[in-house]
Amino acid sequence: MKPAKRKRLEKAGWKVGSTKDFLGLTPEESAFVELKLTLSASLKERRQQHGLSQSDLAKRLRSSQSRVAKMEASDPAVSLDLLVRALLAAGAKKKDIAKAIAQSESLAA
Numbered sequence: 001m002k003p004a005k006r007k008r009l010e011k012a013g014w015k016v017g018s019t020k021d022f023l024g025l026t027p028e029e030s031a032f033v034e035l036k037l038t039l040s041a042s043l044k045e046r047r048q049q050h051g052l053s054q055s056d057l058a059k060r061l062r063s064s065q066s067r068v069a070k071m072e073a074s075d076p077a078v079s080l081d082l083l084v085r086a087l088l089a090a091g092a093k094k095k096d097i098a099k100a101i102a103q104s105e106s107l108a109a
Contacts (some may be wrong), residue, residue: 038104
């Protein structure tokens with residue numbers, strides 16, 4: 001959130017906090033959520049960079065377009081292993097996935 005917006009909200013009496021605080025997440029739960037969000041965003045970015053539609057990626061995964069949309073939207077029903085498989089199918093290398101995981105760790109800290 002931009003500092004100016006935060007200041008306006010606090011001045012108006014709003015309490016501004018993190019999702020972790022609002023939901024009462026443990027540090028481990030928060031890190032897990034950040035990891036899934038980061039991998040989902042990475043999947044969408046990689047798919048678009050490679051000029052693939054959600055349907056194209058779904059065919060590579062032997063899945064459906066709606067499942068790919070759920071992956072990209074960080075749907076809770078999507079597992080980490082499915083996200084990793086989708087990233088690999090979209091052309092990611094192990095180092096790309098490791099980089100995304102490292103990014104999520106810096107966000108959760």
